[in-house]
Amino acid sequence: MKKVFVNRTENYYKNIRDVREGIENELTISHVLKSPNPFTRTRLPYGTILARSLDIPKNPRILEVGPGLGDLAESLCGELESFHYTFMDVSSEFINYLKSKFRGSEFSFIIGDFLNIKTREKFDLIICNEVLADLPTIVGMTFESPQVSEDEKETYYDAVSLAKLYGLKISDIINFNYGAVKFLEKAANMLKEGGKVFVCEHSSKTPRRIRVYGHSEYTINFDVLGKVAERLGFRTKRGSLTRLLGINNKKAIIFYTQPELKVLYNFFKRQGIFLDQKAYEIKEVIELLEKNGVQIPRKKDYAGFLEKHAKPLRKITDQFNYLILLSK
Numbered sequence: 001m002k003k004v005f006v007n008r009t010e011n012y013y014k015n016i017r018d019v020r021e022g023i024e025n026e027l028t029i030s031h032v033l034k035s036p037n038p039f040t041r042t043r044l045p046y047g048t049i050l051a052r053s054l055d056i057p058k059n060p061r062i063l064e065v066g067p068g069l070g071d072l073a074e075s076l077c078g079e080l081e082s083f084h085y086t087f088m089d090v091s092s093e094f095i096n097y098l099k100s101k102f103r104g105s106e107f108s109f110i111i112g113d114f115l116n117i118k119t120r121e122k123f124d125l126i127i128c129n130e131v132l133a134d135l136p137t138i139v140g141m142t143f144e145s146p147q148v149s150e151d152e153k154e155t156y157y158d159a160v161s162l163a164k165l166y167g168l169k170i171s172d173i174i175n176f177n178y179g180a181v182k183f184l185e186k187a188a189n190m191l192k193e194g195g196k197v198f199v200c201e202h203s204s205k206t207p208r209r210i211r212v213y214g215h216s217e218y219t220i221n222f223d224v225l226g227k228v229a230e231r232l233g234f235r236t237k238r239g240s241l242t243r244l245l246g247i248n249n250k251k252a253i254i255f256y257t258q259p260e261l262k263v264l265y266n267f268f269k270r271q272g273i274f275l276d277q278k279a280y281e282i283k284e285v286i287e288l289l290e291k292n293g294v295q296i297p298r299k300k301d302y303a304g305f306l307e308k309h310a311k312p313l314r315k316i317t318d319q320f321n322y323l324i325l326l327s328k
């Protein structure tokens, strides 16, 4: 008998106490590209590019699921004249942080698991950025006499009927992005006429485990998502995040992704100095360190060291896909 289990992350997120540290441990693309930068073709932040690509109607009602620190929302809202923006997150800490950052009657906040939340509200746009991999994944999916724990049976059998409903071949899927499919079903029901859904996530043909601080995620099979979206009656547009954002080949430094630089980052953090966790060019890192009192006697050698550790940002963004559901 094949052992099947459900990968979940809700408890991890519900227990995050330091939201900034929570996002630093994951370093999402929207976080490292939250400000104008030399890595996107237009040099604009992620949210600005998204707002300009989505053809958002006037005075839209927008829902963002799993907004984290609201990095995407900040630049996206900057492109809109009037709007209503609802943040929904499973973590009360993230929502408390967002409440202090986004003030005004145009913002609403909901704490809860999107897959279980009940609301009759309808939206023009639903955004879900780097969250799908956190939703439940059935690991080792099979139709043949699986070994499933009592607690997980209901989820497993629901996943089986979902896979059958959407004509997915279990032999092809191995690990099943059950939560991501449920997300699309639910989001589809929460759209106003003509509404859209935007999702973006780390993608691969077979969902594979990624170990992240304190939890595991599973990459998303976008072929499965595309098929489900079409069965739900949507036209779809999809592609790589590199193309959507126009990411160039420039090398970037992100402190948390390099052990040596993480030590430096943590050194400052212990003194109460939080270096902005974004994608930096090498010269920017040197300027930043000098601004914070670090003396760099052999600047050329240090720049060489940084150069050795820098990587093109597109090496990461090439692994991410987006999907837009468009009403027919």
Ligand SMILES: C[S@@+](CC[C@H](N)C(=O)[O-])C[C@H]1O[C@@H](n2cnc3c(N)ncnc32)[C@H](O)[C@@H]1O
Binding pocket: 009, 010, 013, 023, 026, 028, 029, 030, 031, 065, 066, 067, 068, 069, 071, 072, 088, 089, 090, 091, 094, 112, 113, 114, 115, 128, 129, 130, 131, 134, 135
């Ligand atoms: C990897 S972070 C992404 C944050 C943000 N979207 C970004 O791109 O920086 C995942 C976020 O989704 C939230 N989340 C995870 N599971 C969720 C669920 N089932 N319902 C609502 N929010 C969820 C987490 O609390 C966290 O804010």
